Every structure is written in structure tokens, then in C-alpha cells.
Amino acid sequence: MLTTGFKLWFGFLIAAFAAAVFIGYTTGGTETGPLTLGWKGAVGNHIAYGIFVMVAAASGLLALTAQSFRDADAEAAAEILQVDIEDVPEAQISTGSSMWPLFTALGVATMGVGLVAHPLVFGIGLIVMAVIAIEWTMTNWSERATGDPEKNNELREGLLRPIEIPVLGLVGIGVLVVAVSRILLAASVLGAVWIATVVGTVIFVTAYFISQRPTIPRAVVQGILALGFVAIIGWGIVAAINGERDFHHHGGEHGDSHVEEDH
Template sequence: MLTTGFKLWFGLCVAMVAAAIFAGYTTGGTETGPISLGWKGGIGNHVVYTLLMIGAASMAVMGVVSQAFRDSDPEAAIELLGTEEAPEAQPEVDSSWWPIFAALGLSILVVGLVVHAAIFVIGVVIIFAIGIEWTMTNWSEKATSDPELNSELRERLMRPIEVPLIGALGIGVLVLAVSRILLSSSASGAVLVATIVGVLIFGTAFFISTRPSISRGLVQSILFLGIAGILIAGLISAVVGERDFHHKGPDHHDDSHAEVEH
């Protein structure tokens, strides 16, 4: 009997294969090339066709895995483990901010391809760091059936690395983002932006310090939203570019109105 998960992944696989064939014929594919994976005839746009076929293969693998593990069916788990009862289910996990920051890092990377190599490198570093954090978070959430123990395991493993590394990376990226914002603003606008940002940071810190009972999740949400806002503003400012700086040079006298001696 085919599981629900297999049907889902198989359906996505068929859809991506159909999309690849359609893209192949509409971008210059000839004869049976798009159907035969290029064995006889052209496949059209190689990049689009290859990416869609790789995606289809990935969906097929996921379908096979889902069918093999029977969508984590309790009866299948009991039969496989040889026990009388199914193992304790994993607890529900909270929502994560890592996908949002991963998308933001990808946006920075793409913009860096057009604007500047330094921005591209920053995007790569952000994606790499978030990939590690996201992976460790997923691992810790499913390490045991005790959420508190899972959190403690993650704290012990990642805190010695996160504090110095993420702190240094975060400060550097935020400083660069704020500098892009200030350089793209006018002279008076830069002063106004710096004042507003400073007031917001001070006000937020004061608000959190006067409420010791505030939940950790709310504090993290405030910090994540603030960092995301600064990064997005810095990204937009980098695309806009710096303002024109007019440097005062030596005095030049206009001799156009000077009397010409004859």
C-alpha cells in the first residue's frame, strides 16, 4: 500500500518532470531530447532543464524514503523494533527564525553578485552560519523527548561557539549595514537616521531591562526583527548606492568677466 507521503513526493516528481519537458521544448528542444534526457535530440535550456530534473530526482528519493519508513507509522515502528508499544513521540517544537534569516542571507548574496564582491561574501558567510545554527537547532529539538534537556544540550554545545563567533560576525555585518544606510542618505538625513536608530536601541534596551519577567521568546523576537530590519535597509541602501560627495577644492576665479587688455 502506498503511503500518503509517497503519493505527495511522487506527485511533485511527476510535476517537475513535466515542467522540465515543457521547458525543454519551449526553449529549443528537438526530437525526443527533453523526453530521453538528451539521448536523442537537444534539451533546450540546459540550466533550467537540469535543475528541474535534479529536483524531480530529489522528490523521487524522498518518496522512496517515505515509503520505506511508512510515514513513521506506529504499527510499522512496532514491527521494526520488535516491541509491544511504539516509542514515545517527539514533542512539538516552536517556530524558528532561521528560515527567514536564511532567505535574507540569500538575498544579500544575490545582490552582491550585482553590486559588490564584499556584499556577496557577506551573504555567503551569513548563509553558512545560519546553516550551522539551523542544523544544530533541528538536531537538538529531536535529541530526546524532553524539551528542557534538548535545550540544555544545545546550550552546552553551541554557546561557546555562538557567543564569540556570532557576536563578531553580527557586529561586523550590522556596522556595514548601518554605514550603507548613512552613506546613501543626505548629510542631514544621515544625522536623523543615526539619531532615530540610537533612540530605538536605547529605548528597546530600557524597556527590556525594566521588565525582568519578560519572556525569552519575546526578547529574541524583538532582536531578530530589529536585526532583520537593519539588514534589509542596508541591503536596499547598497543597491541605491552612496550619495554624491562634493569636495571643496582650491578657489578658482572666474576670468570670464575679467577685462582683456588690448
């Protein structure tokens, strides 16, 4: 019987390979090239096609690994180790839901858009994926360190907080600055002024509202910040795709007219 882990990773394999074939056909690939990994023709954009093929290969390897180890099922492991299932320690407590898959999907989507839209967008997606990889790995480790959730959280906080606050703060500020610059450069001169005014006012009012209600749950504050961050990044991606507004330099023209007037 196929395990849940195998089904999950096999689904990723199919999705990644389908995306690779789609990229191949839409970027100049032949009829059979994308389907045969380039053996019977061209595959189109080599970089985009190669990335999705590597994702498919990695997903296939993880699917086989999950199937081979039976998703770390206790009964299967006990049978292989030839021990009594009653002697196996109790399974660790449920860790609950996680937001990292959602952020991973956001990072992958950003990289996909950047491949066909703008290198800056791809770079933002790459940074997001790198941060998520570290955070998700450490979260999984801490959740399985002991059987006490509070102790696990203390272990994670003690290890990552000295790194998270300065590094993620610096990266987050840098990404926000780039996104805001794309937004303002894509708008008209008057539009950029209005955007800066409205966004600044919204941030000020939200911060004031939160400061006046210290009893607001921490999760709500984090959700508001995450929503605002994602909104600005998404807006910046759209602005980067649309490109900057036209800048007209009139210095030379004014100089010429001034010379003509002098004559």
C-alpha cells in the first residue's frame, strides 16, 4: 500500500514535471523535446525547464524514501527491528498546524513569476525560499526534540532568536525597500505621492491601534504584520513586472531654448 508521504511527494513530482513541460512548450520547445528531457528535441528555456525538472527529481527521491521507510510508521519499524510494539516508546505529541507550507507556496510562486517577468522578482523569491528552508528545518527539529512543547519552544527560541532578529530584520527591511521603490517608480509623480501618503497613514493608524490595545493576542499582531508584508511584496512584484514610468529630461531642451532666446 502506498503511504501518505509517497502520495504527497509523487503529487509534487507530477506537478513539477507538468510545469516543466508547460515551460518548454511556451518558450520554444519542440513537440517531443520537453517530454523526453531534451532527448528528442529542444526543451525551450533551459534554466526554467531545468529547475522544474530538478524539483521533480527531488520529489521523486523523497517519495521513494517515504515509501521505503513507510512514513516512519511505528508498527512497520518494530517489525523491521524485530521488537515488540509494546516496548516501543510512546509517539511524540501532535505538533499542530504550520504556516511554513503556505509561505513556501508563496516563495515558489514568486520565483516562477520572476523567471518570466523580472530577475528582481526571482531574487526576492529565492531569498524567501532560503529563509523558509532554515526556519522550517529548525521548527521541525525543535518540535521533535522532547515530549514537552514548552521545552521545545524554549530550545528553538534560544537557538534562533539571536540570529532571526538581526538577519531577518535586515532581509525584511531590504526586501520592503526594494518593493516600495518598484511601486513608487511604476506610478506617476502625483500617484507616488498619494501612495506614500496613504500607505504611511495606514501604517501609523494600525500601529496606534495596536499600541492602545495591549491585550491583543500575539498571533493577531503577527497575522496583521504578515498580511501587510505579503501585500506590499505582491504589489511590488506587480509593479516590477509593469516596469518604471517614463522619465523625461528637459535639461538639454531648456538649454537650447535659452540659447535661442539670447540670440
